[in-house]
Structures are given as C-alpha cells and as structure tokens.
Amino acid sequence: MLYDIFIDPFVQMYDMPDFFLQVLWEGFVAGILYALIALGFVLIFKASGVFNFAQGIMVVFAGLTLVGLNENGVPAYLALALTIAAMGILAYGVERVVMRPLVNQPDIILLMATIGLTYFLIGFGEFVFGGEPKQMITEELGLPTGSTAFEFGERGLVILQHIDIAAAVIAVLMVAALGIFFNKTRIGRALRAVADDHQAALSVGISLNQIWAIVWFAAGLVALATGIMWGARSDVSFALEIVAFKALPVLILGGFTSIPGAIVGGLIIGFGEKIGELYWGGLVGGGIESWLAYIIALIFLLFRPQGLFGERIIERV
C-alpha cells in the first residue's frame, strides 16, 4: 500500500514520460479554463462584494447566444459582435433591475438575487434557444481545430489540440487586457477605488452604478470567452453551468478578490486534480477529481485562510 502511494506513481511518471507530459498539458488546459471562469467571479466580487452565483449560467447564455444567432443566419463575426452587445445589455439590465434596488442590502440578499438571476437566465435561455445542446462554431470564428502529435521515444505520443492552445493564448491576452484596463485606465482605477471602499469612492464622485454595469459587462465578456473555449471542447449546453462551479475551489484557493489568484489558483487546481486522478485515483476506484480540488483548496486554507492572493481582513472591535 505504501509503495502504491509513495513510490509507484513516480515510477509511472518516469516510465511513461509522454503520458506524464500529456497529463500536465491537460491539467494546464483545464486550469486555464477554470481560471477563466473564476475570473468572472472575481471581477464582480471585487467591485461589489457580490458572489455572482449566475456566472456559470452567463457562460452558457453567452455561448448559446453566439451559436443561436449563427444558426439563424447571422455571420459568425457579426454574431460575436451581437453577443458582446447582448452581454452589455444584460450587464446594464442587471445593474438597473437587480443591483441598484438592492444597494446597501446585506451581502446574502445580493447573493440570493444572483441565484434568482441564474434561474431567470436558465428559463429565458431555454425559452429562446431550446434545451438542446449546440455545437460551437469553432471554424466559423477562425479558431483552430485539429491536433498536432509529437512523437516521444519509441511508442510515446503527446497530442496537443489546437483549440486548447488557442484557449491558453486567449486566456493570457484576456488577463493582460484586464490588467491594463484595471491599472492604466481611468475607469479601471475608479473600479479599484470602488473595490476598496464604496463610500470613499462615492465621495470623490465615482458613479457606483456605472462601475457595476462595466464590471458585469467585463464578467460577461469573460463568460463569452469561456463559453467559446469550453463549448469547443464539448458542446454548449446547460450542463456547462455545473462545470462552472469547478471555479469554487479555485476561488477559495486564489482568493475572491485577486485576478492573479484566479489564474494561479486555476492552474494549481487544474494540475492537481489531473495528476491526482491519474496517478492516485486508482487507489480508491477513481473518480476523485470532483472532490480532490476542494481538498487541495482546504489544505492551502490551513496555511493561508484568505487564499493565496486574497486580502487579509483585520477587523478591530
């Protein structure tokens, strides 16, 4: 037993280096996708202190809008532009209908409101697009398909899916764009001010409503990118909403307010769950991936309760 836990997995890694590399690559890709979802949560939490339960369904909604428009004859790039516009309208609507009337309400009320928003988007999405899964318009959007296989030793093979490489590149570009937006633009700085202290931000003339609409729009764009990437790997269906909750351990690990935390947390969870499942999962019959992420997050929490990059909140009484 001890051999199976402490020695055998490492022997396997050494004996089949191509497979180990493949596991690392899959962990990396999964991590990137988890990070993208977590990023959507972080953006909204950072600006408004709201845990947006609807982030998962926003991923589905954005993906379905894009594919649904294309199915109805709208060219892919125009459909993309219209989907971005739809996410803008959604952000504006959420700010006007959900957020604004609930200003100064306790956090739990806002959380409940996002749960309500989730069910509204599920119902509305099914009403408009139907419940059937749709295939992502990967080629129409100019995203690469296919794969490249690298031979490794005598029998070894590492297969890289082109769409996964694209996902990694898009994630990096998106994080860079968000970084520039937050640090170099006036609105970005205002957003950080709101994140730090709502009242102080209001006192210097920053419009809370405008900032919230912008941040929900940014989260919508992240949701769209995630929907495209994940939809290309499987399909765009309402089952994707469940996958979005894989971001929870990422948030616990990375901190709810940190963009770098979402990225690093996503990668740790991605690598951790794949390596854990592939090399240690067999010891308990497999299928450990679904809970292993939480164990990894909890272990980190023992040492850093605020998450890897979260802000340590000290309240004096």
Add this chain to the structure above:
Amino acid sequence: MKSIKQIALGTAVALGVGFSGLATTVAQAEDANYVPLLTYRTGPFAASGIHIANGMHDYLKMLNERDGGIGGVKLELEECETGYNAQKGVECYEATKGKGALVYNPYSTGITLQLIPKAGVDKIPVLSMGYGLSAAADGSVFPWVFNVPDTYWDGASVVIKYIGEQEGGLDNLKGKKIGYIFLDAGYGREPIPLLEQLAEKYGFELLQYPVGVKEMQNQSSQWLNVRRDRPDYMVMWGWGAMNPTAIKEAVKIRFPMDKFIGVWWSAGDDDAAAGGEGAKGYKAMNFSGVGSDFPALDDIKKHVVDAGLSSTDASSIGGTLYNRGVLNSVIIAEGIRTAQELTGKKVITGEDMRMGLEALNLDEARLKELGLAGFAHPMKVTCEDHAGSHPVFIQEWDGKQWRQASGWIEPMTDIVRPLLEAAAAEYAEKNAPWPVRTEPCPN
C-alpha cells in the same frame, strides 16, 4: 366593507372557476384515456430527453388526429417536466396519478427505482422500456413493472457477445481488456454486476471509468486513463451531455472508433455528430428503427408535425432517439388496445393497462399493420418475463447518419435469466414484506 365584498365575490368566482375546472377534468377522464408523460426538455439531459419526448408525444398525438384515439377513445396526454431528477419525477407522479393515469414512463432509472414500490400500491404500471431495474423483468416478482424489449443486462450481454464475434469467439476474450465508461448514477451502474460476471466467465479484464454528473462535460481525466490502460474495446453507458463529450474525447485520444460501442441510449444522432469526421465507425446497440422510411412516421409528419401540433423539427423525425420515443408510444398504444380487447371497456384503468401490457404481442403482422414493418423486432411479453430479452442490432455512424451494421443479436438469455431471477428474489427479500403476486395472468 367594500373590500370585504370584493374578497367574497372574488372567492366565489375563484371557487366557481375551480369547480368548473374540476368538472371539466372529470368529464375528460370519463371519455378519454389519460396518459401522463414524464419527460425532460430542460437541464443537462435535455439533449437526449427532447427527442424521446417528441417521439412519444407525436405518435400518440397522431393516433388522436388520424384515428380519433384508440378504440374510438381519445388519448389525453399531459407532459410533466422531471429534469431527469428523481425527486421531481416523484412529484410529477404524485401530481398526476389521481387523474386516472394508465401507465408511467419515467425515462430515468433513478425515477423508475422510486416508482417501483408505488406501482403495485397505486395500481398503475411502470413501463421502463429498455432501462430501469433489470431484475424487474421477472414478472412473478414485479407484476407492475415492464421493461420490454430488453433489460440492461440483456444489452450488456449483447455487447460482449458482439465483441466476442469480432474476436473470433467468446473464448478469445481471455486476456483482453474491455473498458466500461458510464454515467455514475443508478443507470450507469446497473449493468456492472452482469459485466463482472461475464468478465469472470470469459477471462477478460473489466476496466471501469465512472463519469459523475458534474463531470459530464469534463471527461479528460477518464479518457487519459483510457489512453494509459489501452483497453481493446470501450463500452459506454452514457446519457445527455455525457455522450457527445465522450465521443469527442475518444476522437481526441485517437481511440479506434470501431472498437467503441455504446448502449442504445448512447446512440443519438447529435451524440455521434459531435465527434465530426473522427467519429466515423462509432457503434451503438439499437432496438428501434433507423431512418424515417416508415408509413407511420409519414403519418406523424402529416397529421402532427406539419399541422403544427408538435414542437418537433421535421428534420429530427427518423433520428435514433426520436424513433425510440415512437416505439415507446407504440408499446403504450398497443397495451391500451390489448387491454380494451381483454376487458371489453373503452376507457380503461391502470389495472386494465397492466393486463394489456402483460398480454402484449407485437408481431410482424401487427407491426406491418401499424405502418412500422421492420421498425422493431417482434416482441412479446409474458406473465413471467416482462422484458422478453429480445434481439438487438448494432448500428454504425458513417459520419453523417447511422446505418445498421449487424443482424439481430440474441442476448445471452441462458446466463442473464437466472441472474435476473436471483436479483429479483434478492430485491424482494431486501424490501420485505414484498407483496406476493396475486394479479391474474391474462395469457
């Protein structure tokens, strides 16, 4: 005072409307046969559920439109959305059973397991066509449950038999590795006991890859395991969003698709199409017709779909899962017709329907008469055998559509039947005091 008057008046109007509604329901129940359909058009399993729901609804609706129902009595159809959720399924059952329900088609093994103990108490049969509890095939223990034409154990035996044929005989399975990827729920776990028995008997290694409901669209770990283990064949028991994802992942790891075989619920057109060109050669078991070249399907198109009485897209008529839904409704309709003949009644009860299903004999002549010649293998239910262990065939995806890739393959009845009977006895023992069968046998 005025407001009190308004409330009183409102209440009176509401009660009046309520009673008239009730009266309408009763009136409907008196001159119609009520068939509730537990379906799911939403949620993670909608991908499969929508086609099944459409097929079930459209065939019965067509009988109403074309023939005025069955035996001159209209069918009253009501769908209840379960979302493939056992709790919601039971809620649907409780909400509709009092309306004179004739039969329940849960379309979920989880819901079926919940309804099995209720069926005998409420006197409403459960028809789990090709799914549910395999042991329920033993009619002497489960007089109220029907899983014609096959149980999952029949299916599992067919797939092993087919693999044996590919390898030149079942004896050649010794030393082979057969992977089993399944939805980690009652449905996917159901055939495991039989597969384990067969693995022991024929000397192959059974490798199991469970896929949790939350992981349906995130299967890369399972398929990395497949890649490492290098099984000679893969067998899938998937449903909903699990199917297309699994096929895509299999393509991704370059698993030979001609050695990847799904159960009849992993045989959707959308499931296979998701894999693109790479999915060519993927196989699945089936027991219902391939394609739309059947007069009964033409009638559905003419009387229901083209008439705007259905939400079915005309292009989906003839799809594997749509046809499966149609076959399910053929069994319901034939059960009602048989019950009418047996009892001499036009409007029947759940108890009559049980008799009708138990005397079901859908032979070639009847299939032809229904406009469904060759749509299914002739099937017959007896009081002892509620599944019948009928033959199934293998179909293959050619990149655009399914085509039949084998003749009818008989399940290994000699192995399956004793195990089913033992499992039925075990179920009755575990759920003691399980009622001893007292229902009359119509055959």
